[in-house]
Amino acid sequence: MYDFLVCCFSTTPKNLSSVETAVPSKRNWNSIPLPHRTVPDPKGHDLDFINVAYSHLVHSSWDKLENLAIGLTPFRIKHILLKIKKDYVLSLEFFNWVEEKCPNFHTLETHSIILHILTNNRKFKSAETILKKIVVSGSIDLPSRLFDAILYSYRVCDSSPRVFDSLFRTFAYLKKCRYATDTFCQMKDYGFYPTVESCNAYLSSLIDLDRMDIALAFYREMRRCRIPSNVYTLNLVMCVYCRMGRLEKAGELFREMEIMGLNPTVVSCNTLIAGYCQQGLMDSAIKLKNMMESKGLHLNVVSYNTLIHGFCKEGKLHEANKILTEMKAREVAPNVITYNTLINGYAQVGNSEMGCRLFDEMSSRGIKADILTYNALILGLCKEGKTRKAAYSVKELDKENLVPNSSTFHALILGQCVRKNSEGAFKLYKTMISSGCYPNNHTFTILISTFCKNKDFDGAVEILEEMLELSMVPEAHVLSELYSGLCRYGKEEIAMMLCRDIEARGLMPTGFSECYKSQI
Helix, strand or coil: CHHHHHHHCCCCCCCCCCCCCCCCCCCCCCCCCCCCCCCCCCCHHHHHHHHHHHHHHHCCCHHHHHCCHHHCCHHHHHHHHHHCCCCHHHHHHHHHHHHHHCHHHCCHHHHHHHHHHHHHCCCHHHHHHHHHHHHHHCCCCCCHHHHHHHHHCCCCCCCCCHHHHHHHHHHHHCCCHHHHHHHHHHHHHCCCCCCHHHHHHHHHHHHHCCCHHHHHHHHHHHHHCCCCCCHHHHHHHHHHHHHCCCHHHHHHHHHHHHHCCCCCCHHHHHHHHHHHHHCCCHHHHHHHHHHHHHCCCCCCHHHHHHHHHHHHHCCCHHHHHHHHHHHHHCCCCCCHHHHHHHHHHHHHCCCHHHHHHHHHHHHHCCCCCCHHHHHHHHHHHHHCCCHHHHHHHHHHHHHCCCCCCHHHHHHHHHHHHHCCCHHHHHHHHHHHHHCCCCCCHHHHHHHHHHHHHCCCHHHHHHHHHHHHHCCCCCCHHHHHHHHHHHHHCCCHHHHHHHHHHHHHCCCCCCCCCHHHHCCC
């Protein structure tokens, strides 16, 4: 499906600068003429029924209208809506009343008419609510039939292009990328283009779906169609470039904002800072931060948290702490994410004392700790083998109405492994499974390695077999450690059977010593 989407936006714009500001015309000379489908006039009993129903509606005689419900047909509903189309409130009330009384009588035509009425009166949220119900129901062949129904009723309802924009935006919000693309292409055929806000919604959905290739292709198509970008558009495209690791293009776009007459926002700066931090380019991130401040653009909590995370990821805890100090000096209040990032950073380098100090500071500021806070604190303690203090922190979870998760158990198992207590680690592993939490590859690795170090190879084999049942590929180094240990203690046959089983399951790790594999 995504190959199709990329093809739809594969046209490369010619003779355009990297940022386009022209406003597109709603129609162009190459567009297809709008079709005009006549609506048969009501006659006889149909006409009488419609006139009576209309009278009851304009006089708010809903009780009298109830008596007419049995005589409703899709044809009559359509003409009643057309008759009251100038009153969008009454039209929506009648539409909803029909949906309650005779839901099967609503057709694509009646749906399209109410959409025209609502969008003509700029009631876009109401129109999109109806569209979402249609799409979620999945009862019609979307998007072509819905688009056609709206198109053929366009003239009779004296509609505006915003009705198609609402359709495109609804598909974008619902992350229906194929439908959104089809609608965009059909709109272009008739000389209509979505608003920049709707295009931004589509770009945002594509980023959420991790479809950076399609997002970039769509942005190029926006430029080719001369749909004007705003700051939010360029922020999204910068995010795409950063996610793709193309920081030079992101920086170029950032600089071109001012050429367009657009002022970069703090979100623009945060996006680029996050890109630099992701690549470990902390000097560039700090340089951008300083430039922001020199231009009077104040950093927010997201800016500081991003920088702190970047320094922690690089193991530069001193620099991360300096950012926290600066943050407080600038009266930007740290939040739970700030402290969680720092506590976890210190946990990774085995400095539980600093983690505990930050935890106390966090509590004194009235910031409520969450499970991530406790997991980071427990991990720091367990890495230093301080399992009693870690157990005390686990008890605190119940008081705070927090539930231990896989990361909590992983930290506790690590603590026992640091103390070479394979029996305690195994008990925690079993408790973890019975609690509905599941170990990851790293948990299995430290368990197997600890059993091997304690020469408990039977226990190591049991853990490895449970790992294989979950179709996890063991680490090459830990498999080598287990294989060597089994062979060293006269259990070559078990070692060979184990390796054959791993190979049969297709879970043999790359890098596992060839000399071992040659013996299988």
